[in-house]
Amino acid sequence: MTHHLAPAPLLALTLPSEDVLYAALLARDPAFDGRAYVGVTSTGIFCRLTCPARKPLRANCRFFSSPADCLAAGFRACLRCHPLAPEAAADPCIAALTSALEADPARRWREADVAGLGFDPSTVRRSFRRQFGMTFLEMARQRRLREGMATLAAGGRVIEAQFDAGFDSPAAFRAAFARLLGAAPAEMKGALLQADWIDTPIGPMIAVADKRSLHLLEFADRKALPAELARLRKMAGGIGLGRPQPIDQMADELGAFFAGTSARFDTPLALHGSAFTRAVWEILRQIPPGTTRSYGDIARDMGCPEAARAVARANGANQIALVIPCHRVIGADGALTGYGGGLWRKQRLIELERGYALRHDRQPDDIGQRADGGEAGQP
Template identity: 65%
Template sequence: MMFDLPDENALYAALINRDADFDGRAYVGVTSTGVFCRLTCPARKPKRENCRFFETVAACVEAGFRPCKRCHPTGTAAEADPMIVQLMQALQADPARRWGEAEVQALGLDPSTVRRSFKRHFGMTFLELARLTRLRTGAAGLPGGARVIDAQLEAGYDSPAAFRSAFARWMGMPPGRFAKDALLRADWIDTKLGVMIAVSDAHALHLLEFAERRALPGELKKLYTMSKGSLGFGRFAPTDQIETELEAFFDLRCARFETPLAPLGTPFSQQVWQALREIPAGQTSSYSDLARAMGRPDATRAVARANGANPIAIAIPCHRILGADGALTGYGGGLWRKQALIDLERQFGADTPQKRTIQW
């Protein structure tokens, strides 16, 4: 059990009341229609005897139910919150806008409610996300050779010092420290779970992280040191390849990642990361099971540390590791992403001949 859910009578009451507290934690399969839904689905409520309740999207699919076209239960839970949808659409329409609590209130929303909801779903507040979006919007031209001053203005920063300071907090170093014609090059990849930073050389991928992960600055500094300062903006063929493979992965066309990888880590960490890649998509494991599979049953804690230090998200699938009791454990990209990745991958194992699709 990933969560301690109440009995089915309580879940049915939550379905009738469209209780948002259970969004992403429980789903209902309706035997009379063959459809499964979020408990907050706006559709007419089914009779109690036609309801079956499940903890995950994967369990619904395995039981033979298909996703509802009204509440899109295979999308991330955040997409079911109208408040989040409204703000994300506003952010997408004007990514360089300066947001504050007054702007949130002007939309008729309560800042404290917005803060809690975004923190729960994304691991950061809306204002933090908006600031990161502004910064990323301005920095988007840097891999193509744009001047730092142009990036600053595009991001809406009046002060060069403020832009450089914000950039340094995000990437671990100011934009001027990134070299031209570098051996390692960093670029952005847009995915259905958010922006990722990819760093590769001409031969292999060294880093793939979600842009807001707190460990990102430290990981970039390690690569900067390892390359003796030869870290810049741009991309090589491995970044193009991983971008193509991520697109196929999120479209449920292929779960294999064949991009050459060169993560920076100790020999033991490298063994752990290789063992992670041997867990098939659609399956999960635990730290202790992984340690035993490596022939190191006494190294569970060391395996957990190496799992947490993984610098290549998704392609090295540390998200497939759960706690010994089946609970979601820490994930640098946020637990909501971990749940979404697990639910997505279990659909690769669905026994169906037609092309599998997922609604994001």
């Protein structure tokens, strides 16, 4: 079954009414972050709708769909909400703690360590949950666990992996490993499917493949990951640790994608879903980078205009992130809506892909995907 999408303008959907946007500004609604910005005529500054500064009068607001439009209209970027940077990067505690974690991934972080850096632990918990869906301490434990998984994938013993992951207790290591991957280390041997990590600028991903095809690609912190791995393990009789060729190929393609040189993914995929679900995924792969669609748009393209909810379920069932670009589906009103990898990642991906869309006419071969204090703005 082949579907053809009508051409869509860059980040296609029109902004909602100014009534909706001003209400979102007053509520600091994160659903529009990365999708709408406000220029404040009384200050000449533009902001995110989530900016913490005192809100401007309605008469002083102009709304835009991108930072580029704000700059073109003569506004300059706010020094409080940093609209030219991803939202997570604008939070000083997030920037400092994630940098510290990458500098020493084996460190066993505690709340006292966070406080020792001058941050309030409760504020840090709220910030990380809002941006990443997990606390900083949970993120640090996951990062340590990854070190242990790398040791096992290279053929190391479980006890070596335990120490590399910074766990004093073998039982604690086995339990943490099982929570992430759905099985204890000793159970992940000699299987047809193999799993490994792939690093990306927006967080580590877990990839699962056999010798021919990629079966899963998910962010390691996605809540649905253990259930998805359990389904694959049941289907294949187990999942081992290793790096077959499709994972290597995907790692290279993701590197090019995040470097801004290519949005093309040619790694063979093994898709597990109903005929309807696979048809939705096929349409998702036809959405060009830098454009977005709504669930209703996709349902109409399939000839089933009443099936928007079914399309949303199929979108949520996608277990090959980025390659099947469910992040390009947004709400009918232009809001980002849900994303299993977190709305902050969805924002980052949409912003990244704007660059591909702007270069589309010059580099068409790299763009395609194969179908298999004062008023707001005052510093």
